[in-house]
Amino acid sequence: MKYYIGVDIGATNIKIGLLDANFKILRKKKLYTPTFSNKEDLIEALVENITLFKKSSKCKIKGVGIGLPGLVNPEKGLVYRLVNISGWNNVYLKKILESRIGLPVFLDNDVNVMTLAEVRCGCARGAKNVVCITLGTGVGGGIVIEGKLYRGATFSAGEIGHIPLNEEGPLCNCGGKGCLERYVGNKYIVAGAVDKIKKAPLPTKIPDLVNNDLTKLTPEILSKACRKGDLMAKEIWQNIARHIGICLAGVVNLLNPEMIVIGGGVAEAGEILFKTIEKTVKERALDLPARTVKIVAAKLKENSGLIGAAVLAKEGLNLD
Amino acid sequence: MKYYIGVDIGATNIKIGLLDANFKILRKKKLYTPTFSNKEDLIEALVENITLFKKSSKCKIKGVGIGLPGLVNPEKGLVYRLVNISGWNNVYLKKILESRIGLPVFLDNDVNVMTLAEVRCGCARGAKNVVCITLGTGVGGGIVIEGKLYRGATFSAGEIGHIPLNEEGPLCNCGGKGCLERYVGNKYIVAGAVDKIKKAPLPTKIPDLVNNDLTKLTPEILSKACRKGDLMAKEIWQNIARHIGICLAGVVNLLNPEMIVIGGGVAEAGEILFKTIEKTVKERALDLPARTVKIVAAKLKENSGLIGAAVLAKEGLNLD
Numbered sequence: 340m341k342y343y344i345g346v347d348i349g350a351t352n353i354k355i356g357l358l359d360a361n362f363k364i365l366r367k368k369k370l371y372t373p374t375f376s377n378k379e380d381l382i383e384a385l386v387e388n389i390t391l392f393k394k395s396s397k398c399k400i401k402g403v404g405i406g407l408p409g410l411v412n413p414e415k416g417l418v419y420r421l422v423n424i425s426g427w428n429n430v431y432l433k434k435i436l437e438s439r440i441g442l443p444v445f446l447d448n449d450v451n452v453m454t455l456a457e458v459r460c461g462c463a464r465g466a467k468n469v470v471c472i473t474l475g476t477g478v479g480g481g482i483v484i485e486g487k488l489y490r491g492a493t494f495s496a497g498e499i500g501h502i503p504l505n506e507e508g509p510l511c512n513c514g515g516k517g518c519l520e521r522y523v524g525n526k527y528i529v530a531g532a533v534d535k536i537k538k539a540p541l542p543t544k545i546p547d548l549v550n551n552d553l554t555k556l557t558p559e560i561l562s563k564a565c566r567k568g569d570l571m572a573k574e575i576w577q578n579i580a581r582h583i584g585i586c587l588a589g590v591v592n593l594l595n596p597e598m599i600v601i602g603g604g605v606a607e608a609g610e611i612l613f614k615t616i617e618k619t620v621k622e623r624a625l626d627l628p629a630r631t632v633k634i635v636a637a638k639l640k641e642n643s644g645l646i647g648a649a650v651l652a653k654e655g656l657n658l659d
Numbered sequence: 660m661k662y663y664i665g666v667d668i669g670a671t672n673i674k675i676g677l678l679d680a681n682f683k684i685l686r687k688k689k690l691y692t693p694t695f696s697n698k699e700d701l702i703e704a705l706v707e708n709i710t711l712f713k714k715s716s717k718c719k720i721k722g723v724g725i726g727l728p729g730l731v732n733p734e735k736g737l738v739y740r741l742v743n744i745s746g747w748n749n750v751y752l753k754k755i756l757e758s759r760i761g762l763p764v765f766l767d768n769d770v771n772v773m774t775l776a777e778v779r780c781g782c783a784r785g786a787k788n789v790v791c792i793t794l795g796t797g798v799g800g801g802i803v804i805e806g807k808l809y810r811g812a813t814f815s816a817g818e819i820g821h822i823p824l825n826e827e828g829p830l831c832n833c834g835g836k837g838c839l840e841r842y843v844g845n846k847y848i849v850a851g852a853v854d855k856i857k858k859a860p861l862p863t864k865i866p867d868l869v870n871n872d873l874t875k876l877t878p879e880i881l882s883k884a885c886r887k888g889d890l891m892a893k894e895i896w897q898n899i900a901r902h903i904g905i906c907l908a909g910v911v912n913l914l915n916p917e918m919i920v921i922g923g924g925v926a927e928a929g930e931i932l933f934k935t936i937e938k939t940v941k942e943r944a945l946d947l948p949a950r951t952v953k954i955v956a957a958k959l960k961e962n963s964g965l966i967g968a969a970v971l972a973k974e975g976l977n978l979d
Binding site for chain 1: 730787788800802804805807809810811812813814815816817818819821822823824825826833834835836901902905908909910912913914915916917942943944945946947948951952
C-alpha cells in the first residue's frame with residue numbers, strides 16, 4: 340500500500356494528515372495558524388511535523404499534497420500570495436519543502452483541492468464535468484472538465500465569487516461591481532441581515548440569539564434561527580439563495596456541468612438554501628442544462644482539505 | 660493528401676465545400692435555405708451535392724463535417740432541433756447521410772464548428788484555453804479547454820448569450836432575465852437605438868442613412884454611422900460593448916482563458932467595440948486573468964463554418 344501526507348493550510352488552522360491510497364485518514368494533527376508570526380516559522384513547523392509523520396510511520400509515504408488559501412502556480416510549485424496570512428510573496432514552497440523533507444511535494448489552492456476531494460471521494464465521485472462552489476468569507480470555485488481539474492491560463496480559473504450579478508451593483512473589493520461575493524460573502528450576509536432587522540418588517544427572534552448585540556451576528560446564527568422557524572431568517576436565506584441561484588444559472592448555461600457541489604460554512608444553512616437555489620436555477624437557466632444538472636451539498640466537510648491534498652499528491656505522482 | 664467535405668447550414672444559406680487537409684477551400688457551392696420547404700428536400704439536396712463533389716473530384720475524400728444552427732448531439736449524430744429552420748425534431752442526420760453517401764459524417768452546432776475553425780486555422784491557432792463568442796441575431800459561444808472543444812454534459816455548453824447581467828433585468832425569450840443576448844442581440848441593438856434616436860439627446864445622422872425610415876435600421880447601418888463619426892452611433896456601440904465587456908469579465912474570472920475570440924456580424928463594428936470591451940474587462944475582471952487574456956476579432960469570417968466543419972471531420976476520423 341502507498342501512503343500520502345495531506346496538508347490543509349487555512350488562516351485559522353493548519354491540518355496535517357497521513358492518508359492511505361484510498362484516502363482514509365490514518366493520523367491527523369492540527370496547528371493554530373496565528374501561532375506562526377512569519378512564513379519561516381510556518382514552513383519550519385511543516386517540515387518538523389511532516390518529518391515526524393515520516394519517521395514514526397512504518398508505511399512508505401510517496402508524496403505530500405498541500406492546499407493553500409491563495410494564488411498558487413502548481414506547475415512551478417510557487418505561492419504567489421496568501422489571503423489572510425501575511426508575508427507570503429512569491430515563495431517557491433515546493434522546492435523549499437522537497438529539499439528539506441526528501442519527498443515530492445504538490446501545491447494547489449484550497450478550493451481546487453476541495454474540488455478534487457469531492458470529485459474523487461465525495462459527492463461528485465465519478466462525475467466528469469463538475470463545478471464546486473465554496474461559500475464563506477469569500478466565495479470560491481473549482482472546475483473539473485472531463486475528469487480533470489481545470490486551472491486556466493494562469494491558474495486562477497474558478498472565481499465564481501466574482502461573476503457580476505448586476506452591472507451597476509455595489510462595488511466589490513476586487514474592483515468589480517455587483518459580484519456574487521458582494522451579496523453572499525459572510526460579512527455581506529451579516530450586514531444585510533442587520534439592516535433588515537433594524538428596519539424590522541417581520542417579527543424575528545434573531546436578536547435574542549445574540550443577546551441583542553447584533554455585532555455578534557454570524558451566518559451560523561442566522562442558520563440556527565432559520566432551523567427554529569424564524570420567518571425573517573428564512574427570508575434572508577431565500578434572498579441569499581436567490582443570488583447564488585441566478586449566478587449558477589449563468590454558470591449552468593455557460594458550462595452545462597453534470598453536477599454543482601456547494602460547500603463551505605454558509606452551505607450549512609441546508610434545505611432552505613438548496614431548495615431555493617435549485618428553484619432559481621430551474622427558473623432562470625436554459626431548459627436542458629437546468630434539467631440535467633444536479634446541485635448537491637459537499638460531503639467531506641472539514642476533512643476535504645486533507646483528502647484533496649492527498650489526491651493531489653497521488654495524481655501528481657502518477658502524472659510524473 | 661486527404662480531403663474533406665465541409666457543410667455549413669444556416670437559416671439563409673447552405674454552403675458546401677471541398678477542403679484539403681490544410682483546410683484550404685478547393686471548391687464551394689452555395690444553396691439558398693428557404694428553397695427547401697421541408698427537411699427531406701434539404702437532406703436530398705445535401706446528398707445530391709455531396710455525391711456530385713465525391714464523383715467529380717479525383718481526390719480521396721475521407722469524411723464530411725456539418726455545422727448546424729441548433730441543438731445537436733455529436734456523439735449520436737442527432738439533431739434535436741434547429742433554430743429558424745422548421746421541421747427538424749430528433750433527426751439522426753449522421754446515420755441517414757452515411758447510408759446515402761458512403762462517407763463518415765460528423766455533426767456539431769455552428770458555434771462549436773466556428774470555434775474549432777478559429778482555434779485550428781484562425782486567430783486562436785495554437786491557443787489551449789479559448790472562449791469564442793458570436794454576436795448576431797442570437798449570441799452564442801464555444802469553449803475550448805486544453806485544446807479540445809468542450810461540449811458539456813448534454814452538449815449545450817457555451818451559451819454565453821444567456822449569462823444574466825442584471826438579476827431583475829428585462830425578460831429574455833429563454834425564460835431568464837437580463838441575459839446578455841437581451842441587450843446585444845441584433846433586434847435589441849436596433850430597438851435600443853431607435854428608442855435613443857427618438858429621444859434625440861445627441862445630434863445624429865443615423866435617420867439619413869435609412870431615409871428617415873427607422874424600421875430599416877440594422878446593426879450594419881449603425882456600424883456605418885459610427886465609422887462616419889456619428890456621435891450617437893458611437894455612444895450606442897460603447898453601450899453595447901460595455902454590456903459585452905461586463906459579461907466577459909465574469910467569463911474571464913470563471914474560466915481564465917488565454918484568449919477570447921469575438922465574431923459574428925455585430926463584431927464588424929470594429930475598433931470602437933473592441934476597445935470598449937477590452938477597457939471594461941480590464942476595469943471589471945480580476946487583475947491577473949484580465950491582464951492575461953487576449954481579446955481578438957475572429958479571422959475566418961464567412962468561411963469559418965466550412966473550415967470548422969472540415970476540421971470536425973478530420974479530427975473526428977482521427978479519434979475513431
